[in-house]
Amino acid sequence: MKHIESRSNPLFKQLYKWQSSAGRRGEPVILDGIHLCESWLGVGRPPQYAIFDIDRVQEPQLQALIEKLAPELCLTMSGTLLGGLSSFNTNQGVLFIVQPKVDTLPMRIKESVVVLDRIQDPGNVGTILRTCAAAGIKRVFATTGTATLWSPRVLRSGQGAHFALRLHEQADLDAMIATLEIPLVVTSLTEAQDLFATTLPEHCAWVFGNEGQGVEAALLKRANLRIKIAHELAGAESLNVTAAAAICLFEQRRQHRSPN
Numbered sequence: 001m002k003h004i005e006s007r008s009n010p011l012f013k014q015l016y017k018w019q020s021s022a023g024r025r026g027e028p029v030i031l032d033g034i035h036l037c038e039s040w041l042g043v044g045r046p047p048q049y050a051i052f053d054i055d056r057v058q059e060p061q062l063q064a065l066i067e068k069l070a071p072e073l074c075l076t077m078s079g080t081l082l083g084g085l086s087s088f089n090t091n092q093g094v095l096f097i098v099q100p101k102v103d104t105l106p107m108r109i110k111e112s113v114v115v116l117d118r119i120q121d122p123g124n125v126g127t128i129l130r131t132c133a134a135a136g137i138k139r140v141f142a143t144t145g146t147a148t149l150w151s152p153r154v155l156r157s158g159q160g161a162h163f164a165l166r167l168h169e170q171a172d173l174d175a176m177i178a179t180l181e182i183p184l185v186v187t188s189l190t191e192a193q194d195l196f197a198t199t200l201p202e203h204c205a206w207v208f209g210n211e212g213q214g215v216e217a218a219l220l221k222r223a224n225l226r227i228k229i230a231h232e233l234a235g236a237e238s239l240n241v242t243a244a245a246a247i248c249l250f251e252q253r254r255q256h257r258s259p260n
Helices: 010-020 034-042 060-067 079-084 122-135 152-158 173-178 217-222 241-255
Strands: 002-004 029-032 049-053 074-077 094-098 113-117 139-142 166-168 184-187 205-209 225-228
Touching (some): 029 152, 049 060, 113 122, 122 241
Parallel strands (some): 049 074, 113 139, 139 166
Antiparallel strands (some): 029 094, 049 094
16 A cells, blocks of 8 residues: 655645545545445445555454455555544544546436425535435435535535435526426425325425525425424424424335335
8 A cells, every 4th residue: 555654745735635625516525434435335436545544554444444445546644644634633544535426317307306405504414315315215406505415524414325315416406396207395384284194195306495494485386285294382493404304204105115
């Protein structure tokens, strides 16, 4: 493995540049830690680089990663240098530099998808992506104003869910809606049907909105169905968007689960 000894190394400077632009469209992404790196390999994609702490390469989990990689992809550096490439100023022993796949809009959408409408908190976005993957959703659209899907904090919250999903950032919703062969279903507190008293479509495009403002008015007008989650406590504020998304997606899954 090639060893990088100082910040003046040209490759380290390039790595630092990628770290500084983490999450920008078209730029390589840094995966921080064993779990995310293992998840990336689990979908059959090699990294551009795999970077290891020189003092920890003998640890069993890191050795298991190294054995799965071509030697020319692997680099070592000190823990101090490695920590400097982490967005969290931590050293988990390994970083991968990867190039996310850019997904294109399909001609027709017939299976359930999720639209994130200006959801700003990275933790919320990552958690919803994780919920989507668990609920069997394969494609997610994020509108302008939503936290960057490949940013470090969204990646950390997603815990590898990104690699099981087809992701569309700054989505053109007019173009997306034009491809729909399924209903557009939004969560709303007004003029909405009770989730648990409604027969949900087997497939739909779910829209979950901004933490404070909810779904944008223009999207509400285009909805085929509005859904609300009734509260037991009168006057209670709406649920956090991550909780609402999980309840809606798994209620749909429950209603249409196979008998087997």
